[in-house]
Amino acid sequence: MTKPSTICVLASASPARATTLRNAGIEPLIRVSAADEAAVLAAFDDRDGLQTQGKVHALARVKAEAVIPTLTVAELEDFAGQHGFDSAKAAIVVACDSMLEVNGELVGKPHSPARARERIRALSGQTVTLHTGHAVSLVRVKGETVSVEATRVKAVATDVHFTELTNAEIDAYIDTGEPLEVAGAFTIDGLGGPFIAGVTGDPHSVVGISLPLVRSIATELGVFWPSLWNRL
């Protein structure tokens, strides 16, 4: 078995994204940094349409850019030592942003049961599109500095087909609290799974991180995907 040699830094607080990486053999170094998302979105003029792909692109990029300057050689070396690496010479920084498009509107977290009910009723029996932007940067440790070698930003759109939910099912789902704090008021990897008839596209992107897209960008940046496996 080859030893891991590339650290994966996940620039996201989402437990679902971290779990998705872990299930794929990658324990990430999680680093969340405050990006000014409002400022990024203010640069878009909604009279030009939703521009969803542009928004998730820009937000993913700003999240990666906020995290990279905070990385230190010492913590990368610590992480490498704890997770079976021989050294900490290279890392990828992965940032994501997801937005759900429902009937030509962008939909975020519902926060309240009333809004969640309204949202889920609108999803029932429909096909909606989840857009997820990904920024992947290759960083290298040279001596005492961490420097960025390259960044690629790509977005993916996945259609999600909902079953019809009864009002009693919607009420029971909302009672669990799960839909309140997730974008679009549903999860595919939680209690919401049985309410999704299917997807067209990458199911992991619906959870929040497209594994095949991250692999494809990492490969473009010269990273051998299995060099990220640090939890086999």
Place this chain on the structure above:
Amino acid sequence: MTKPSTICVLASASPARATTLRNAGIEPLIRVSAADEAAVLAAFDDRDGLQTQGKVHALARVKAEAVIPTLTVAELEDFAGQHGFDSAKAAIVVACDSMLEVNGELVGKPHSPARARERIRALSGQTVTLHTGHAVSLVRVKGETVSVEATRVKAVATDVHFTELTNAEIDAYIDTGEPLEVAGAFTIDGLGGPFIAGVTGDPHSVVGISLPLVRSIATELGVFWPSLWNRL
């Protein structure tokens, strides 16, 4: 929050199926019983074509039928007591069988690295179809007996689109051992996830159990889906 009132019995030893149910809020009572799968398959004449749907149907049914007579009132009551139920009056028994069709051939577990390599090379860049049969029975506890009220059997076909893998990635993947003992020599919920560009259909069925199909059958049998939630 409503209390759970329907037990889910999973007639499968697959850890991936159990995890899929757990993530969807259902801790199953796992009961595996020896069904004579060879005898079931012997009844099919391959000169009539692959008959994949018929085979996964028949295997799912025979697995459910093998498990049901082994269920006792005492164990259902024990399980109900341990998992927050008020009583153990009803249960669904869920059995599944998955088969992968690649270029007009049915493909099982590779067992050896050499066969896994050959299989994964054949998957690289291709779209293949995973068939999963589901048998769902509604059973009721009346006094000292467990009786079957109804059984429905349905199959689902999901297209899985593979990325192209390099030989070095295939070798590294096989070195982990993961593909050797899984049907079709890949997982979507493990290290194989980044090698799958996307699916058309229910991604959970690719893991081995279609949550929306089980919900739909359970509903047909009169079971309110949230009544199965025993691990919120």
